[in-house]
Amino acid sequence: MARISDSADRAARELRVVFSRLRRRIREVAQDADLTPSQESALSLVGKHGAATASALAAAEGVRPQSMATTLAGLDQHGLIRRSPDPEDGRRQLVTLTDTGRARVEGNKRLREEWLARAFQDRYSEEERQTVLKALELMERLSQP
Numbered sequence: 719m720a721r722i723s724d725s726a727d728r729a730a731r732e733l734r735v736v737f738s739r740l741r742r743r744i745r746e747v748a749q750d751a752d753l754t755p756s757q758e759s760a761l762s763l764v765g766k767h768g769a770a771t772a773s774a775l776a777a778a779e780g781v782r783p784q785s786m787a788t789t790l791a792g793l794d795q796h797g798l799i800r801r802s803p804d805p806e807d808g809r810r811q812l813v814t815l816t817d818t819g820r821a822r823v824e825g826n827k828r829l830r831e832e833w834l835a836r837a838f839q840d841r842y843s844e845e846e847r848q849t850v851l852k853a854l855e856l857m858e859r860l861s862q863p
Contacts (some may be wrong), residue, residue, distance in 0.1 A: 733857075747833040748826035752796065756781075756789045761798055761815075765823035769812040771804065798822060 745758075753761070756779075763778055764770060770778075776786035790813060793799045798819035804810040815823065838847055 736807070742828050744834065748829040754789070754792065757792050757796075760786065760789045761793055761819060761823060763801060763824075764813055764815055765820065767816045771810050771812060773810075779829065793819070 721804050759779060760775060763775060767778070772790055773783050775790070776783045779786065781789075790801075791801060794801070797816055799813050800816050801811040801813055804812050838850070844849065
């Protein structure tokens with residue numbers, strides 16, 4: 719196995735740190751004070767993937783089904799999700815967003831995108847934004863199998 723260059727090692731470390739900080743900052747922008755981080759994450763997951771069982775959500779979040787049940791109960795109390803029988807297996811329930819839940823997810827997404835666009839506008843020159851866009855094109859390769 720070939721030795722990893724110092725620049726590759728440094729790029730990996732710094733990218734991980736910057737992405738972690740940026741992810742936290744973006745989450746803070748539209749953080750819902752009345753929801754726990756687990757509830758925010760589950761709400762976003764249902765919004766992204768659509769109808770799912772509690773066990774599928776638990777697996778996707780890497781938590782125990784009992785923990786997901788507690789999280790979903792809180793979202794249900796806020797009127798953000800609905801549960802309905804699974805048409806393929808009546809013993810299971812599918813979790814979906816209510817109109818209120820969908821509006822909240824979409825609103826949060828919009829707030830985050832607007833914050834990020836404003837931050838790029840205010841903190842970077844046009845030349846720097848173009849550099850970021852070129853770097854993102856290169857980084858896209860990291861997401862490919």
